[in-house]
Every structure is written in structure tokens, then in C-alpha cells.
Amino acid sequence: MNKKLISILLILLSLSCTKARASHIVGGEVTYQFIKDSVVGLYKYNIYSVSISIYEDCLNGQPEAIAEDDPAYIAAYTSIGGASNLYFKDSMFHTSAINLPANFQNACVANIPATCLIKKTFTKRYAFLAISGGYVISYQRCCRNGAVVNVLNPDQNGSTYYCTIPGSFPNNSAVFKFEPAQIICLNNPLSYDNSATDADGDSLSYGFAPALNCCEGGSTVKPFPPLGPPFDSVAYVSGFSSQAPLTAFPALQIDPKTGLITGTPNRIGRYLVTVYCNEYRDGILINTIKREFQYVVTSCTKVVVADIPQYSSDFNTYIVDCSDYNVNFVNTSKGGFSYHWDFGVPGVANDTSSDFEPTFSYPDTGTFTVKLVVNPGSTCPDSITRLVKVYPKFHAAFSDSGQQCPGAPISFKDMSSSTIKPIIFWKWSFGDGDSSMEQNPVYSYLYGGSFNVTLISENIKDCIDTVVRQVIIDEFKPFAGNDTFIVKGEEILFNATGGTQYTWTPSINLSDTTIYDPLGIYPDTGTFVYYVHVISPYGCVGDDTVQVTVVNKAAFFVPTAFSPDGDGLNDIFRPVAVGYRSMSYFRVFNRWGQQVFFSNNLESGWDGTFKGVKAEIGTYYWEMSYIDRFGKKAFLKGDVELLR
16 A cells, blocks of 8 residues: 555545534543563564543434444653654554443332433554653543533543553553442442553552543544643543542542452432552552543442441541540431441451441450441342541640749640550640640740630551640739829829739839838829839749829829820820819810810820811810819910821
8 A cells, every 4th residue: 555545545534534523422541461571683562452441422422423442542742851853653443332231229229210321342452662762652632521510611622541551561451340330339349450450460559530632622532642741630620630530428439459449429310530559569650541431420329338437537448536445326228227346356257246336345456347247148238348446545735834824934735645556636726816836836826815725646556536624824923003193192092903012113212012002102292114024923034114203293294296196105185183172163165165075084185086086186175174283273274286
């Protein structure tokens, strides 16, 4: 066949692949099998049988779209120096097409959903030159089912399936044991074995992976050749991701060691889910196979459902019991009339119960696999397994030490005890909004009060405990009293607060320097500043000052200006009285004669507002009536400047 004819055929192939979109394809995977090696001249080749498997929805898919899956186009790319280079491209016709059973038993499902699923496999042998970089085999098809709810624009984007073939040594890819679940029942616990086998005995691990995109916008339905790496992930709808591909409680999980997928889907819909199986040899990752599939969650309720709830965040774990060896089991199964529990103690035959919700005492610490069979031996039994982790005893506790005063360091010490060591996690909440992740933190409170201190600790076996204790910090505020004016010859009784021990300095004019309320007697004028040293019952220490101004005769001191700007200085306008018995009233007026403030208390003053609004800058007028020390009534007035 000449080159011109080959080119025409390739053009016809590429044109024919744009007709029908692959909304009927609900999943796929790529695997391979080593056949032999072969030497041709100076070159060594490894012969592999490469298989592309796609899953076709033959219930809702269009027959012409299904027919156009033949041929499948693949491409092989080398990875040399980090670059992706086309090694070959080819077309493959399917070698098998199997109608997969729905795997539902009529007697055990209330309403059997209609299903039709074809697994179409394309297999062909290829020779790969033995090179160090290896090969990537890719297959691409557009587009996805528009009903997929966890991916953005599924009907405008397609799928990429691929695998990696080592170039320098032979390998057989892992192969999934079971076909994917076609229908998942709403609000029923899912337990699906997604494990694989490996002909080489390599180590396998499992997880969820992003689904891979192709053919954005649907411009090319069957790319020829399919593109090589790197491949883009699909865009997930908000609230979904590759690790949380569908709505479920408990959440969908996959055991990385066994490949068991569990969870209880609680929302109807079609969800794109991709799982991977990593293949390790001598601790080195040599290949990853992925299976993409659309899980359909529907209300096909099973007649009998075995269920043990999952109260732990650990994978498939009923409970982590850290208090004792006795475990109380909760049974949330449906449709049951008889039950058989096996509590999973190795080498023991009588660790069973037929109670609906039994209690079992474990002989030792450890992780045990509990199995519940509902209606054993009947037409419609069901079973479930959960892990129970028994690691008593674990108890959170702590102590604290230090001076219980504002600003003083308090040392918190973890006193948690655990049979299984080590303890690996601590979270402290100090009761005032601050926290720490240290084992033994040191913390200072800015102010006094009662604080509920919480410690959450956890050991290596996921035992968690919480303890709450009240820590009291002294509300220590040493106060010597308010500054004051008095008339010569008068006395003043001090009244310091904040503690139980007081020391006044200097001692001039004081009756006693070691009590909270000494008497001050002032025969002459002057200004006297006193310092009081205060010690609280908790041992908190502090100082404060008070000023006594002694004048020659009774007087009123009225400011000529004030600035109510909230800076704590000169914010209030009020008279200061020395040697007067009481005040009848104190009033302030604006320039229009409106009264903006009134008081009959010497301690109160005007804050510069009128009817809740800041008063204007300017001159205001005041007047007051008072009674002097001899009982005579008098009157004063003046003006004040309001500044801001």
C-alpha cells in the first residue's frame, strides 16, 4: 500500500470519528500483559498485549454511538528527558464484548432497576523497544453523559484512560478482580471490593484519583492520535472532588491496603468516580492503573440491610474504645429477624452473639474485625464488617502552677495517662480565646477572672480524651483613690482597694502607713502625692498614686475649655468643688439659649453631646447653684470653649 493511500485512509478515519459523541461510555481502563522479549539485531524489544476496556450503557446509549467505538484509537508515548514523544499510533477493533449482569437478587431487592452494561475490550500485541524511560499508552473519547452531577460540563468534555509500561524490565499490570458496581442503592451501606491481582506479585495500594479530561468543547470525538501526558483533570462541581466524588454519610472511603470501598450514599444521581491501583516493586512505584466509572445512586431499596454505624473517623471503624474492654454494639440494620455477631477475637470460637445489640468484653487490647450477619441462612441475608479498636486506658489530665496574677506566667503541664504510648497530640484552649498545640505550654492572662481551660489529648492509637478545669486569675487592680482637693485644716479618709496588704509612702500627714484607710490631716496648704504598694491574697503586687491638693479657702475650679474627642484627656466638662457642701444644679446652654446639659451631682459632667449627637464646636455658657460649708446658697456662671 503506498504512502498516499495510507494518508487518505487516515484522513477518512479521523473524519469518521467526529459523528457520534460517547455519552454512552460510563467507564474504562487500560491494562497490559507481558508476552516475551525479542532481540532484533542490536535492539531488544519487549512484546506486550495491551488491552483497552470500555463500559457501554446499552440501555440509554445510542446504537450508532456504540457502533462507532470500533475501532479504538490508541497512542504510545516515550518519556525521555521529561518530554513526551509519540512512539506509535494505531487502531484496534474489539476482541470481546460481554453483557455484564446487574448482580441483583430478585428476592432481596424491593424494586429492581433496569440496567444494561457492555464491557467491550480491545486487545492487540505491540513490540516496545527496551529503553530506560518507559512508555505511556493513552486512549481518549468524547463526550461524557450530561447527567453526571459532580463534574462541570460533562457533555462537553471527554475521558482519558492510560497506563505506564516500564521500558527496561518486563512487567504485568495489575488487574481489577471484579467489575464495577452498576447500581448503588440510596441510603444503604456500600461495601465494594475494588482490589486487584498482580501476576508478578508486586505490592499494591489503592485510592481515589482525579478523572482525566480530553477533547474540551467536544470538537474532536475520537482524537487520532490520542494526546500524550501530561493529562488534565476534569473540573469538579463545588462540594465534590476526586477524594469526595459523591454525597455520602459516612463518607465514601477506600482502604489503601485492601481496596474495599465503603460509605452510605445519601443523594440520588450519576457520579464520576476514579480509583487507582499503584504497583510497587522493591519499594519503587512502577505502574498505576486507573478505572473510571459512573456510579448511579438510585432508590433501589434492599429488603435486608446489615449495618453497624461508624462512630470513629478511622476507616471503617465502629469505635475506638479507650476506657475499658467492654464494647456496647449498636445495630442499625433493616429488615432483620435474626442476627449473628462474630466479635473477631483470633483463635476463639465462642466470641459470638445472637442478640440484637450485644455487649462484648474483649480479652486484650488490639484491633478486631467484627462481622454482623442479618437473617443468616435465610433467602435474603446480608452482612457487614467493621473494625473495633480496643486500647484502654486513656485519660486526659493536666496541672498548672505559677502566680495567679494578670501578666504572670502560668505553667500548664500535661498529666495525661495512656496504656498505649506515646501520646502524640495536645490542644489547649485557655478560656480567653487563645490556644496552644504544645505539650506543656506557658501562658499569661492579660486580665483576671475565671477561665475554663480545656485540654484535648490523643495517643498513637487514636484514643482521644478531653478534660476541662477552671483556672482563677486574680482580678488585681490596685487603687489608691481619686485625686482630691480639700481646704486647709480639713481631714480626708483614704480608701485604697485591690488587696489585703497596703504600704503608703511618704508618711507625711498620715495617721498610719500600713492600713488601707489612713486618715490625712492637713494644717497647711500644698500638693501631696502618695504611693500605695498593694499585695493581693494571691500574692499579686502592684502600685498606685493619689494626689491631695490643699487650698487656702473654699473655691470652685471650672475649666475654660474642653475637648471631648475620646482620647481620655479633658473629655468631660465639670466643675471641681473644694470646701462646698453640695451643688443644687449645674447647667450648660448653647448660644441660642437651649439647655444642652443638666446635673445636680458634683461628680457628673457634660460629655459634649446634645440629644445623642456631638455638639458643634464653639462657645457654651454655664451656670450653677450651690450651698457652701456654712449652709449659704450661692450662684456662679461663665462660659467654656468646646474644642475637637
